[in-house]
Amino acid sequence: MNSMSPQTNFPNPNKDLTAVEPSFVTKLFASALFSGYSPIASGTVGSVVALAFYFIPGFESLVIIGTSILIVFILGIKTANTMEQRYGHDPAEVTIDEVVGMWISLFLLPKKIFIVIATFFVFRFFDIVKPFPACKFDNMHGGFGIMMDDVIAGIYSNIIIQFALLIPMVKELLLRQ
Numbered sequence: 001m002n003s004m005s006p007q008t009n010f011p012n013p014n015k016d017l018t019a020v021e022p023s024f025v026t027k028l029f030a031s032a033l034f035s036g037y038s039p040i041a042s043g044t045v046g047s048v049v050a051l052a053f054y055f056i057p058g059f060e061s062l063v064i065i066g067t068s069i070l071i072v073f074i075l076g077i078k079t080a081n082t083m084e085q086r087y088g089h090d091p092a093e094v095t096i097d098e099v100v101g102m103w104i105s106l107f108l109l110p111k112k113i114f115i116v117i118a119t120f121f122v123f124r125f126f127d128i129v130k131p132f133p134a135c136k137f138d139n140m141h142g143g144f145g146i147m148m149d150d151v152i153a154g155i156y157s158n159i160i161i162q163f164a165l166l167i168p169m170v171k172e173l174l175l176r177q
Helices: 024-030 042-054 062-087 096-106 113-129 134-138 143-164 168-174
Strands: none
Touching: 024 062, 042 096, 042 113, 062 096, 062 143, 096 113, 096 143, 113 143, 113 168, 134 143, 143 168
8 A cells, every 4th residue: 555655635434543653663664764754655765775775795695684683573573553543554654565576576686777677667566566465464453454564565575586597698788797
């Protein structure tokens, strides 16, 4: 839902005004450094935030990216749940799910600019289209569903790029620096 949903100034009919306002830290984390408050394409902006972290030298190492995925996934479930209670089902403000999904997309891939760009677009495609079972998780309420549809999109994206790299012509193109 938050991938390409345009945000408007109209009240969210699912918003629970009786729910406690999430803390600053919860908003900061769940919105991936406030990228979720982008007026358009908040999911895409959240994916770009994931890339900013990915481009930190050494971030692509198995231990760092793997640990980051695990920790951010677990904390993302909690903070996304809190945000959903206040802002309604899978709110556009929550983009931490895009961060985890983007990192999963890039997991164990060569850190080359053309691979990162291709992976970004493949991930955005799967995050928007939500093929099975991502669509099932997208319909779930709560932080787990919010996070899991992007995990699935990330897994699909990673598999597609891994297979693309098995094609010699594609591999040569994507491994250019």
